[in-house]
Amino acid sequence: MAKIVIDPISRVEGHMKIEAVVENGVVKEAKSSGMMYRGLENILLGRDPRDAARIMQRICGVCPTSHGLAAAFALDEAYGVNGSITDNGRILRNLIQGANFVQSHILHFYQLAALDYVDVTACADYSGSDPDLKKVKDFIARGHLGPFVPRYEGDYRLSKQENLAAVAHYVKALNMRRLAHDAVAVFGGKMPHNMSIVAGGVTATPTIDKIAGFIWRMEQLIDFINSYYLPDVLMVANRYSDYFGIGAGCKQFMSFGCFDLDSNPDLTKRHRWLPQGIVSSDLKLRRLDPSKITEEVANSWFKETGPVHPYDGSTDADREKAGAYSWIKSPRYDGEVLEVGPLARMLASYVSGDKAVQGQVNGVLGKFNASPDALFSVLGRHASRAIETKLVAEKLKDWALQLQPGQPTFTDFNLDVNSRGMGLHEAPRGALGHWIVVEGGKTKNYQAVVPTTWNAGPTDAKGQPGPMEQSLIGTKVKDERNPFELVRIVRSYDPCLSCAVHVVTPKGEDLGRFVVGAE
Ligand code: NFE
Numbered sequence: 116m117a118k119i120v121i122d123p124i125s126r127v128e129g130h131m132k133i134e135a136v137v138e139n140g141v142v143k144e145a146k147s148s149g150m151m152y153r154g155l156e157n158i159l160l161g162r163d164p165r166d167a168a169r170i171m172q173r174i175c176g177v178c179p180t181s182h183g184l185a186a187a188f189a190l191d192e193a194y195g196v197n198g199s200i201t202d203n204g205r206i207l208r209n210l211i212q213g214a215n216f217v218q219s220h221i222l223h224f225y226q227l228a229a230l231d232y233v234d235v236t237a238c239a240d241y242s243g244s245d246p247d248l249k250k251v252k253d254f255i256a257r258g259h260l261g262p263f264v265p266r267y268e269g270d271y272r273l274s275k276q277e278n279l280a281a282v283a284h285y286v287k288a289l290n291m292r293r294l295a296h297d298a299v300a301v302f303g304g305k306m307p308h309n310m311s312i313v314a315g316g317v318t319a320t321p322t323i324d325k326i327a328g329f330i331w332r333m334e335q336l337i338d339f340i341n342s343y344y345l346p347d348v349l350m351v352a353n354r355y356s357d358y359f360g361i362g363a364g365c366k367q368f369m370s371f372g373c374f375d376l377d378s379n380p381d382l383t384k385r386h387r388w389l390p391q392g393i394v395s396s397d398l399k400l401r402r403l404d405p406s407k408i409t410e411e412v413a414n415s416w417f418k419e420t421g422p423v424h425p426y427d428g429s430t431d432a433d434r435e436k437a438g439a440y441s442w443i444k445s446p447r448y449d450g451e452v453l454e455v456g457p458l459a460r461m462l463a464s465y466v467s468g469d470k471a472v473q474g475q476v477n478g479v480l481g482k483f484n485a486s487p488d489a490l491f492s493v494l495g496r497h498a499s500r501a502i503e504t505k506l507v508a509e510k511l512k513d514w515a516l517q518l519q520p521g522q523p524t525f526t527d528f529n530l531d532v533n534s535r536g537m538g539l540h541e542a543p544r545g546a547l548g549h550w551i552v553v554e555g556g557k558t559k560n561y562q563a564v565v566p567t568t569w570n571a572g573p574t575d576a577k578g579q580p581g582p583m584e585q586s587l588i589g590t591k592v593k594d595e596r597n598p599f600e601l602v603r604i605v606r607s608y609d610p611c612l613s614c615a616v617h618v619v620t621p622k623g624e625d626l627g628r629f630v631v632g633a634e
């Protein structure tokens with residue numbers, strides 16, 4: 116029996132730890148831990164509620180647009196403007212959000228996940244003329260291999276040419292991400308942390324030159340996605356096709372839906388391009404009832420409250436809590452463990468009959484002679500993310516052309532309210548909800564339940580492990596000193612710990628040990 120500890124496992128995006136007990140080469144027990152406390156929700160208490168759309172974005176530099184928009188949705192309801200967002204406001208929100216999806220998904224594949232599959236050392240004897248590859252070769256010659264190491268050794272399966280191409284695309288992807296950030300900034304003012312999404316709509320105004328600038332950037336991104344990102348995911352899938360059978364998890368999925376097509380005041384009835392719902396392993400879609408969402412803290416370093424709905428939730432740390440092992444809470448839906456993310460969204464669209472999604476998903480499955488079951492896997496998550504990136508980028512171009520220069524983008528409202536509001540939305544990594552309680556014009560309570568909380572949360576009071584833990588349990592590990600299987604599973608979820616945990620200590624004190632490998 117061996118205990119594998121990977122700490123930290125996240126390449127950027129906060130500090131996450133995985134512990135796996137391996138017996139006869141198979142994972143018997145797994146623990147996923149978020150190793151930082153944040154408490155951003157507490158910062159909002161007593162403040163002007165509108166601050167939420169700015170402050171909550173500081174949860175994370177990768178997905179701030181989603182937190183800004185989830186906050187705006189919650190504030191729309193609290194201020195009673197949820198049914199009167201103008202078409203321009205709605206479309207601008209979609210464009211700002213969509214460009215961030217494109218940036219985040221390219222980041223995930225190339226900078227965060229691909230290094231588990233691509234052997235960068237293939238550049239050591241590179242003799243061609245690609246300037247980026249020459250730079251990487253130079254890096255290797257001088258012994259500067261970060262950020263490509265530390266890494267595990269022994270299971271890099273791409274050919275030399277494939278490795279070289281993938282490394283060149285890694286560098287190209289950095290420029291593409293900058294372009295996507297630029298696209299967010301066209302209407303968002305800046306990135307990260309846009310300035311224009313507010314309760315009641317958006318403060319930016321559409322002009323012909325901004326629309327043209329946005330579309331020009333999106334066309335280059337679509338070109339990159341079609342010519343590099345999708346083919347590279349297929350190249351990896353081809354060499355590592357066993358990963359269509361590894362890392363399934365809880366096989367129950369949830370999407371809050373994303374990209375509004377109308378302004379129905381009820382977010383469970385609002386028509387969204389990516390639909391809302393719960394998808395079961397037999398590919399049936401159920402309607403979502405947000406009153407069934409709870410968070411519990413049985414194994415988290417928070418004061419015990421039992422499962423509570425986010426409107427009643429609290430963020431009170433208890434670092435000494437016996438048995439606890441994570442700063443992440445355990446969100447549940449009617450007591451059920453659910454996976455969220457691009458796979459959940461593509462499944463919800465697929466099951467709802469979206470022809471474009473069905474065409475893309477069936478196309479990938481057909482190439483590998485696989486049934487939809489194969490989607491519940493490491494490669495299913497990567498393929499879903501890539502397909503979503505393509506379809507989102509293409510939609511953004513169409514939507515940008517629907518903007519009406521000169522028409523309003525914002526609806527005014529009365530600030531003096533005692534009310535509450537729910538913001539159901541999707542971040543690149545999955546279902547994101549913000550809940551606000553407003554009293555006397557001030558924030559009385561605020562809770563954010565974020566995608567990585569759903570995916571990387573710990574085991575609950577009933578003993579049900581979280582989705583990532585379930586994905587790890589039962590996995591065969593070929594080499595305990597190089598547990599590729601485990602890192603590939605965890606990273607396929609694109610965990611973001613900055614989002615999921617609820618700041619290092621004010622003194623900058625270390626809250627965890629850095630151990631890479633078997634203990
Ligand atoms: Ni920090 Fe985030 C996203 C949110 S967390 S990246 O996407 O919300 O999973």
Ligand code: MG
Pocket residue numbers: 156562563564565617
């Ligand atoms: Mg929270």
